[in-house]
Amino acid sequence: MTHIIDIHSHWGTEAFYPLRGAAAQARQVQIWKTECNFVSKDEMAAYLRSSGVQTMLDIGFTRELPLEQVRTMHDEMIAFQKTHADVVLGNWIQLSPHTGQAGIEELDRCRQAGAGVVGLAVSAIGNRLSIIDDAYSPFYRHCAAHGIPVMFFVGYTGIGAGTPGGLGIELDLGHPRYIDAIAARYPKLQIVAGRNPWPWTAEMIAVLLHKANVWIEFHGMSPRRLPAELKEEIGSRLRKRVMFGCDYPLLRYEKIVGDWRSEGYDEAVLTDVFHNNAQRLLAQLQAN
Numbered sequence: 635m636t637h638i639i640d641i642h643s644h645w646g647t648e649a650f651y652p653l654r655g656a657a658a659q660a661r662q663v664q665i666w667k668t669e670c671n672f673v674s675k676d677e678m679a680a681y682l683r684s685s686g687v688q689t690m691l692d693i694g695f696t697r698e699l700p701l702e703q704v705r706t707m708h709d710e711m712i713a714f715q716k717t718h719a720d721v722v723l724g725n726w727i728q729l730s731p732h733t734g735q736a737g738i739e740e741l742d743r744c745r746q747a748g749a750g751v752v753g754l755a756v757s758a759i760g761n762r763l764s765i766i767d768d769a770y771s772p773f774y775r776h777c778a779a780h781g782i783p784v785m786f787f788v789g790y791t792g793i794g795a796g797t798p799g800g801l802g803i804e805l806d807l808g809h810p811r812y813i814d815a816i817a818a819r820y821p822k823l824q825i826v827a828g829r830n831p832w833p834w835t836a837e838m839i840a841v842l843l844h845k846a847n848v849w850i851e852f853h854g855m856s857p858r859r860l861p862a863e864l865k866e867e868i869g870s871r872l873r874k875r876v877m878f879g880c881d882y883p884l885l886r887y888e889k890i891v892g893d894w895r896s897e898g899y900d901e902a903v904l905t906d907v908f909h910n911n912a913q914r915l916l917a918q919l920q921a922n
Contacts, residue, residue, distance in 0.1 A: 636686055636891060636908060637686055637688075637908065637909050638685065638686055638687045638688070638878055638887065638891065638908050638909060639687075639688050639689075639723065639877070639878060639908070639909040639912035639913070640687050640688070640689035640690065640878055640879060640880045640882070640887075641689075641690050641826060641851045641853075641877045641878065641879050641912055641915075642689075642690055642692055642726065642785065642826075642828055642851055642853040642879040642880070642881065643689045643690070643691060643692070643853065643879070643880050643881055643882040643883075644691060644692055644693070644694065644881065644882065644883060644884070645678065645691060645693065645883075646671075646672065646673040646677070646678045646681075646882065646883035647672060647673060647674065647675055647678060648672040650693050650707070650710075651670070651672065651883070652692075652693070652694055652695070652883075652884065653670065653884075654695055662884060665792055665884075666854075666881075666884045666885055668883075668884060668885065668886065670883075671883070673883070675714060678883075679714075679717075679718040679721055679722075681882075682718075682721035682722070682882075683720065683721050685887040685888070685891075687721060687880075687887055688720070688721055688722070688723040689721065689722060689723060689880070689882070690723050690724050690725065690726055690751060690753065691711065691715075691722060691724075691725050691726065692725070692726035692728065692755055692785075693707060693711070693726075693728065694728055694755070694757070694760070695728075696708075696727070696728050696729065697728040697729055697730050697757065697760055697761060698730070698760075701729075701733055701736055701737065701740060704729070704740065705740060705743075708725075708727065708740070708743075708744050711725045711744075711749070712725075712744065712747045712749040713749075715749040715750045716748075716749055719750060722750060723750050723751055724749065724750030724751030724752055724753065725744070725749065725750070725751075725752060725753070726753045726754070726755035726785060727740075727741055727744055727752060727753065727754055727755065728754075728755045728756070728757065728760075729741065729754070729773075730761065731756075731761060731763065731767065731769035731770050731773065732769060734769075734772070735772070737773070738772055738773060738776050741754060741773070741776065741777075741782070742776070742780070745780060745782060751783070751916065751919070752782060753782060753783040753784065753785055753826075754773060754777055754782055754783070754784045754785070755784075755785040755787075755828075756770065756773075756784060756785065756786050756787075757787050758786070758787070758807035758808065758812070759787065759791050759793060759803055759807050759808060760787075762802070762803070762807075763807075764807055764812060765786055765807075765812045765813070765816060766812050766815050766816065774816065774819075774820050774823060775820070777823055778820045778822045778823040779822075781824075781919040781920065781921075782919075783824040783825070783826055783915065783919060784816075784823060784824070784825055784826070785825075785826040785827075785828050786812070786813050786816070786825065786826070786827055786828065787808065787828045787829055788808050788809075788810055788813065788827045788828065788829055788831045788834075788838060788850075789808050789829050789830050789831040789832050789833070789834065789838075790805065790808065790830070790832055790833060791803065791805070791808060808834075809834055809837070810827065810831055810834050810837045810838040810840075810841045811837065813825060813827055813838075813841055813848060814841045814844070814845065814848075817841070817845040817847055817848050818845070820847075821847060822847070823847060824847055824849070824915060824918055824919055825845075825847055825848045825849065826848075826849045826850065826851060826877070826915075827841075827842075827848060827849070827850040827851075828850075828851055828853060828879065829851075829852060829853060829854055829855065829879075830852050830854075830855050830859070830860060830861075830864075831850070831864070832860075832861055835861045835863050835864050836863065838850065838864075839863070839864065839867055839871075839872065842872055842875045843871060843872070847918075848875070849875055849876075849877055849911070849915055850872075850875060850876055850877070851876070851877040851878060851879030852876075852879055853879030853880055853881040853885075854879075854881040854884065854885065855881075856885075856889070856890060856893045857890070857893050857894050857897055858893050858896065858897060865897065868899070868903065868907070869899050869900070869903050873903055873906055874906060874911060874914070875911065876906070876907050876911060877907065877911045877912045877915065878890075878894070878907050878908050878909070878912070891908075894907065894908075
């Protein structure tokens with residue numbers, strides 16, 4: 635069985651499902667071509683185990699909730715990781731930047747809980763705030779000092795697509811130039827760019843080649859749909875910078891792993907993508 639380190643997925647349980655509400659869940663069929671089917675915690679762990687996966691889980695919508703409620707959800711995340719440490723590598727924590735010092739203390743509480751890898755995920759589009767806004771600076775300093783990786787979501791978003799004004803979302807918030815700026819300011823910070831960087835593919839490639847503390851994964855999309863320019867680089871100059879991301883339960887491992895294999899990459903390249911590069915990232919974090 636292929637060993638997979640999935641650097642970004644979600645929960646399949648109803649309480650923590652990434653798409654909130656019936657309308658959003660109905661769009662899963664339209665966007666990802668998969669059905670919304672809730673599972674229990676034990677069923678989720680069993681599926682990860684049968685797929686040969688260790689994953690980093692992200693709830694996402696916690697950034698929209700009061701911190702008191704978020705703490706309770708984090709406790710559940712921590713407990714689940716400790717119970718299923720063989721398949722849950724750790725958790726991505728999403729906090730509103732406006733939580734300030736209280737948010738940093740909560741992030742550190744999760745880090746000190748000893749529940750695998752703790753990372754900070756920052757959604758500029760979700761927060762309607764550029765990742766270079768000063769409100770984030772204390773979070774980045776804390777992450778750089780304590781070996782906490784930070785994930786930034788990059789590229790186009792389907793949220794608001796096709797609506798007048800796109801729900802007020804400015805697509806520029808997903809531009810790789812902002813990741814480049816953060817990587818330059820915080821060289822000890824390990825940064826993961828999440829998702830397909832289109833339409834700024836060339837810009838993202840340039841950042842990855844220039845900044846050794848930036849990595850990328852493509853959760854939420856089959857590798858078959860990546861831009862040709864990016865596919866070429868995965869097998870050459872970016873071979874050591876790309877990690878596997880699925881976006882379970884919106885996508886399934888058998889589908890995404892199979893699609894990676896269908897793209898014709900050498901087995902050595904796939905081994906790097908499937909787990910070697912993630913292991914290198916973990917080593918970098920431990921070195922900090």
